[in-house]
Amino acid sequence: MEKNELPPDVALMWRLREAPRRGPKPSLSLDDIVRAAIEIADADNDLGAVSMARVAERLGNSTMALYRHVKSKDDLLVLMSDAAIERPDPMPEGVDWRTGLTFWADNVLAAIRKHRWYAKIPISGPPAGPNNLAWFDAALGVLNGTGLPEEAKVGVVMGLITYVQGQIRVAFDLAAGYDENPAAFQQFGATLRQVADPRQYPAVARLVEAGVFDEVGNFEDESDQDFDFGLQLYLDGVAAYIDRVCQDK
Amino acid sequence: MEKNELPPDVALMWRLREAPRRGPKPSLSLDDIVRAAIEIADADNDLGAVSMARVAERLGNSTMALYRHVKSKDDLLVLMSDAAIERPDPMPEGVDWRTGLTFWADNVLAAIRKHRWYAKIPISGPPAGPNNLAWFDAALGVLNGTGLPEEAKVGVVMGLITYVQGQIRVAFDLAAGYDENPAAFQQFGATLRQVADPRQYPAVARLVEAGVFDEVGNFEDESDQDFDFGLQLYLDGVAAYIDRVCQDK
DNA sequence: CTAAATAGCGTAGCAGATACGCTATATCGC
């Protein structure tokens, strides 16, 4: 298996292009481009604000110059997503797996909260970027002490990733919607009250009756609490699973 | 609280526009438009194929005619997403909560698998469409026999929704990527072998050593298995939670 | 010194969303 058999986009992500020999010195670097794109997305808090023209403008270059460094805009988005999550914070020494995974999950959310547009980037392939891989590695490493077989570790981590990705999609997309139109959220209880016919939606109607939707607290706090509640339920399940597997040994 | 205080997009979704009095008979209906848009997205298996022009063409109308029925394309997307998930299958009689939630989750996945583009539609507000609400209601209803307080039911269901949304994002986005470029997936193991330096990525390197990425089975089957594994872990956690709460009583 | 490879860029084509205003049509109040 040779180096050149790597798919070109992966090679790009790992910065594995062999140094070119002839031609003018590049005035742009891939890192500059990715950084500029991230800055634009951050500044506007909106992935839609990233256009090739705007990225080029920020770098003082022409639009088409970017295409010497990325194959397409989609390419750039993938590079942005790997760059934006950076690296996980170092895991505290000697923590048990449960503390470690909770730390990890909170860490992911904190990293992505800095770049809310992350949720909007299409996942087009396996997570092959260096930063993504570092996160994956960190989560796996936490399970080293558990005695789970490798396959099982992957399953547990995949489940965790799935849950975290769900939170990213649900909570961050919603947060973007909230910024755009807070009224829709504040009216949600009232809307349901009008629209949730108790015959068709008995369980929802009961919630409305119980006033569950009436107090509108801090949006982010609540979604963090919901996330943590669900996460702990999942980890309870993992704990039971570890007991089960290790008992058999 | 009057009917007219509903946000206009919500009113649209619930088809609550009062019958207009004057003007020509509409030759287009909102339902036609939404149905046509869904058919296009399904046929191309790609949300990007849905353009206002193409939807109009399929209906034999001009592009701009659509704008008499939807405010914007984003509006149309939201309507599509609520319409596409239809209603949940009726819950089998007398099932326990665990069977019920598993049934529900599998049901969601099956419903969305018919419309893979669903994952790409931005969530811009609380899930206020009639079909979405029906799903929410169904999941809540399953927990009726458990004795959990209303707030706790919401938490459990929100966690489940989060996990399911994660699966939708991860698995379905990946499936789309797979269709586009299967090679990237088949090479994934080999790619990691080259790129996963054991010093930087010890846990991943161990997986590679163990050959976890070597056999490439059926993509959808595997992702279903992963989903179910994680789901059962979560439900184990819910079971423990229910025990805890009901013991206190 | 010449050939080859490469960086940047100007132009242009194409697709897509949608604002605006026009025309025809149906209904309301009289």
Added chain:
DNA sequence: GCGATATAGCGTATCTGCTACGCTATTTAG
């Protein structure tokens, strides 16, 4: 009935954005 009025459909035009193509200048291999 009859005008006033609101509404449906649509043609045109504008604006934004991605990117193919080809030119020029630059650098280095041989």
